[in-house]
Amino acid sequence: MSDDRGVAHDTDTSALLSVEDYARHVSELLSPTPVRNLPLEDCLGLALAEPVTTGIPLPPFDNSAMDGYAVRAADLEGATGERPVTLPVTDDVPAGRVEVAELSPGTAQRIMTGAQLPPGADATVAVEHTDGGTERVAVRTTVSPGANVRRAGEDVSEGDTVLHRGDTLGAARLGMAAAVGRAELPVHRPVRVLVLSTGSELVEPGEPLERGQIHESNGTMLAAAVRQCGGETRLLRFVPDDTDAFHAALEPHLEWTDLILTSGGVSAGAYEVVKDALEHSEVRFHRVAIQPGMPQGAGHYTSGGHRIPVITLPGNPVSSIVSFEVFVRPALRQAGGHHRTHRPFRWARLTGRLRSSPGKRQYRRGTFDPASDSVTVPGGAGSHLLSGMAEADCLVELPEDSTEVAEGTTVRVWLLD
Structure with missing residues (x-):
């Protein structure tokens, strides 16, 4: 029964499986996915399988942090806006130049952001504090040694571990891998999940409804949830309440599949097709001490030499997505190699x-x-x-x-x- 706020009461809770016990059972179904080397552009959202150490420091050389002039700080002593110090400009140093001339005392070299700091220079003065001269430059400020200079190794040193096993590879981590010269990374293959929605009452979104029918939504929702946590999906919709149709829908996809994820057909009523189809398999159905989402099932589906983990979720939409968050998402993240498996x-x-x-x-x-x-x-x-x-x-x-x-x-x- 329910109270006035829609909270259902089940007075028999003695036989309920705890949330922790059922979550542990689900997590034990899935094995870690294989590791493969992929180009960086294909690694987004995947989990790193091995730590990454760098063979170079970052930055790899002293370089200018801004556009301006490479100088010796001592040569600008006393420079002000009213009494600038004027220095001859002896060279231009663009970013990417390999050979850079030494800076002589009492001179400046025009330098671009990211360019090597010339030997002998110990600072960069920003172009905004000068007259921008190309042959001689009037500098209107003093600088300290090290000003506007990125020192070699100040970000990471050679031999540092820059990425860790189990890291989820986002944009910044992939940028770090590229910065230390890695073109590929060893990653766990995404977990492949076959999402199956059952029910003769289901109609594809966009199609008109007849009385007694509803638009199928759980499949879309669960497939999106799998992709959000780094998995791959195939979505099978509109499997009718017929056990033969259930098995026939699965067969073409078993070679590809790491996990079968169903919604609906697991309660105590008649026409519970998932329960009926799996009653002679290794799937066990449980009542779990959770609301929403008490009827659950987990185990293995065996057919033609395949033995594939199965998780069966209840059919009510909120029960289905809450069950996914509590039980399925952590198991998928763990199997995919991610060290952060739960929501924050x-x-x-x-x-x-x-x-x-x-x-x-x-x-x-x-x-x-x-x-x-x-x-x-x-x-x-x-x-x-x-x-x-x-x-x-x-x-x-x-x-x-x-x-x-x-x-x-x-x-x-x-x-x-």
Whole structure:
């Protein structure tokens, strides 16, 4: 039954599997994916399989931090706007020049950002503090030794580890790999997930509905969630409530697949096609102490020499995506080699009162305000209310022993993308 806020109550919680135990069971299903070397441009979002050390320092040589003039700082003593110091300009040093002449005392060389600092120079004066001369330059300021100079090795030294095993490769990390001369990196192949939505009532988005039909949304949502955490997907829609059709839909994809992920067909009613199709397999169905998402299933699907992990999620949209976040996402990240497997979390104050079912860990949709470290939970808890999930930027975790959580209580908040 449900209370007036849409929180369902199940009075028999004695046989429920804990969230931790079921999450551990799911994580043990998947093995680490193979490692392969890929060009940098193909590594975005993947996990690094080995640490990267640099054979060169960064920067590899002393260079100018801005456009201006390479000088000896002592030659500019006393320079002001009213009484500039004038020096002859003996050379131009563009970025990329390999051979650079030594700077003689009492002279300057015009230099560009990133160009080698000439031997003998110990500073760069910015062009804005000069008259910009090309044969002689009037300098209107003093500088200290080292001013506007990037020293060799001040970023990283030769032999430093610049990237670590398990790092998720984003733009900056790929830039670092390129900067130290790596054209390829050893990465874990993405986990390949076959997403399967079941139900004779499902209709493709964009098609008109007849009475009793709904647009299929779980497949789109789960496939996107897999890709967001670094996996690859194939989406199979509209598998009818028929066990033969279920098996036939899987067969062409088994060679490719690391994980079969289904939604729907796992509850206690009739026409539960996933349960019926997998009843003689190695998949076990559980009641887990979580709300939403109590009916779950996990194990292996065996066919034609293939033995593939299966995770079956409940069919209500919010139950499905919450179950993915709590159980599936960490397992996929772990199998893909990422050392950060879980969503980041914060502690935040509730802006309102919440009720919860005893004996179950509840996850409510919320919006997090980092300025005040507070979280608001709008709308009801019903597992069919997808609009609240679409607006949420976090999940609010309520512990199993809570029945009512007062306004102002500090709760754990999972930050979503």
